[in-house]
Ligand code: SF4
């Protein structure tokens with residue numbers, strides 16, 4: 001069995017103690033190069049699965065230059081067998097979509113039974129890589145996995161995953177499958193021994209290169225819009241109040257109150273609710289033309 | 300005097316068997332000398348053996364009994380050896396000698412019976428071997444048969460009372476005048492002595508040689524400094540220690556006399572944990588005995604490691620009570636740390652709860668994972684100069700440590716310390732963001748590599764700024780910087796804050812004015828007291844505070860009980876048994892003081908937690924000595 005763990009190397013900024021606006025107040029000691037904690041959990045899960053299965057090959061897959069090389073070696077020392085690095089030309093800043101395309105191309109060569117990655121990284125917290133990978137590869141994806149049992153001669157995975165508000169989803173799916181893991185959910189409880197370290201230093205880095213040109217197929221335009229404060233006129237707070245109350249008033253006053261409705265019930269009822277909402281607010285075109293378009297795309 | 304040639308042959312044979320039994324020792328000693336470059340320390344050895352101070356100290360009754368047996372056996376041996384030569388002593392002196400031998404025999408008898416009762420009534424499961432019973436019985440037989448011989452001789456030769464042999468005379472009054480009896484008793488006595496000699500290496504009595512060698516070739520390094528792992532090979536900054544203990548350590552294992560003084564003072568054993576240092580040492584010694592001695596003296600590490608369970612080795616608080624109280628200079632603590640190293644370095648196993656702390660050290664360089672960027676935050680607004688500032692005027696470096704930098708309570712202690720040092724006119728600076736954890740916890744949790752990498756980073760910074768003097772506020776950092784950085788080439792002077800304050804008070808550079816009307820006891824932190832011998836400065840400082848009524852806890856100074864937080868235990872869960880900090884808290888409560896003064900961030904936290912858990916109506920306050928001084932200082 002082959003398990004590929006996608007490892008994200010991050011330059012984690014845990015403080016802003018710098019004095020310089022140019023550097024966004026980040027001093028050199030404010031950052032550490034490390035493996036994203038969620039990726040570390042992904043490795044933890046992979047190790048656990050392999051231990052239960054009794055055999056397996058764990059490959060680490062990382063993107064871009066080896067900025068946290070020593071930490072990657074530590075991952076190898078903890079029990080991973082191979083290290084693949086997807087080289088990115090020109091040090092381009094990649095977004096989640098391009099990253100996932102590159103990773104999926106690499107995965108296309110690796111023939112993995114299980115692909116595990118962190119659910120949400122500590123730096124960007126986009127949480128997109130796992131689902132996007134699954135999309136590109138046409139595989140099922142289970143998020144926030146806590147536990148995996150392989151049954152049916154390692155052909156099926158029985159996955160327990162967090163489903164929000166303390167609920168647990170039990171999902172059974174055929175391999176290969178993409179799993180995402182939250183940080184801290186599969187802690188690695190041992191540390192590398194001297195021999196592990198020595199072994200890890202012998203593992204070669206296997207480089208893979210894919211052209212980044214044309215990665216953005218299908219997406220015509222993408223624009224990231226930064227949040228904008230929506231001003232709201234607030235009456236001057238009563239100057240008889242104390243400072244805390246005045247600041248509090250100013251802050252709460254400037255919030256844009258949003259009315260909302262919580263959709264409850266089973267999935268069908270919730271979907272009905274969404275459709276009703278979209279319909280009521282004129283987001284849906286009349287049923288007639290929608291059906292017509294469906295017909296066209298179907299053809 | 301020996302009579303026949305056969306006797307001489309028998310004596311020779313006995314000595315040969317004895318020497319054969321001890322055959323492996325010279326190899327071990329040679330190894331000790333070659334490997335650790337330890338020369339024999341005859342001066343110390345003589346003062347140790349003649350004075351018996353270390354053996355008597357801590358357990359006077361047993362120590363004096365040992366002293367009695369030592370002289371009671373040693374002196375007659377010398378006399379008998381000399382008796383083989385045709386020397387003629389003046390009658391008076393010969394008589395006096397005989398009297399002394401007679402009395403010594405009685406003393407040995409009493410001491411032997413005392414030891415026998417002690418061993419037979421001690422708990423058998425704690426690693427105290429019963430094999431001491433056989434040589435003790437043999438010793439008693441030798442003494443008794445000696446008296447019978449003397450009695451029979453007197454009965455045959457002397458008439459009336461003989462002042463030279465009061466005990467022999469008493470015996471003679473109940474013995475028949477039979478030359479046969481005398482001869483039989485003499486042979487019996489002789490054979491008993493031969494048997495004793497033959498059994499020396501195979502019974503408990505081997506400690507005669509093993510313990511003596513251990514004392515003679517004692518490790519003269521500082522007791523607070525753990526040495527690098529045995530058989531270290533550096534390769535990419537990694538250690539490959541396939542040997543668990545160096546030759547010196549193995550020599551120590553042989554020397555253990557299973558007296559149990561270590562266990563009597565071990566906080567873990569007292570709190571009912573699985574760890575018992577005597578058992579650890581004895582199990583290792585047994586393992587060592589069973590192992591064949593390969594060429595070069597290397598013993599398969601895993602064999603020894605299996606003799607001690609993981610739970611035992613992780614229960615140690617590194618308090619050094621066992622080292623302090625061992626009469627034959629065995630260091631059970633060093634064995635425990637060696638085993639931890641083996642567990643961590645060779646198998647990558649460590650209690651799961653400690654792993655996040657180790658990761659924090661690896662990634663952020665501090666135990667809390669707060670990051671070095673925040674390491675100087677505690678000094679916010681105090682305007683403490685950094686050594687990196689160009690025009691800094693600092694005579695010493697204030698070593699802050701992880702607790703001083705991040706622990707909310709200890710940050711305050713640090714701020715108070717700044718106040719005191721400034722009042723005393725001490726010019727100091729800090730390293731701020733350039734400081735890293737000293738590595739004490741990592742090393743004592745067995746992660747030698749991590750310790751080395753942290754220590755090297757710190758050493759680089761010390762060298763960069765040419766640091767010559769350091770004042771540390773955490774005893775663990777103090778000990779590590781002072782004693783363990785030497786192996787990395789450190790040659791700076793290290794002071795503990797309390798020493799520094801005591802000095803300032805002595806030189807009247809700070810005056811303490813405001814009274815602290817409290818009864819206060821001192822809790823001696825292990826790494827200040829037992830490890831570095833700093834007991835008095837704590838008391839000097841506290842006595843200088845007006846109004847304080849200083850009391851001593853029942854266990855104080857060398858016998859002080861650990862708070863339970865050392866050797867990385869701060870980050871480990873309390874497994875079976877009582878919490879050690881509660882044990883100490885109860886002692887403090889029973890002492891009835893209003894406050895307890897400590898000088899260590901771990902002690903402060905552990906004691907506060909321990910006292911808090913007792914849910915007392917008016918619990919004693921736990922104060923750091925720095926806080927006490929700052930509160931009393933004249934503005
Ligand atoms: S290690 Fe020392 S104190 Fe402990 S039992 Fe052995 S001889 Fe006694």
Ligand code: SF4
Nearest residue numbers: 565615616618619621
């Ligand atoms: S160092 Fe302290 S806790 Fe550890 S074995 Fe020795 S006495 Fe016990």
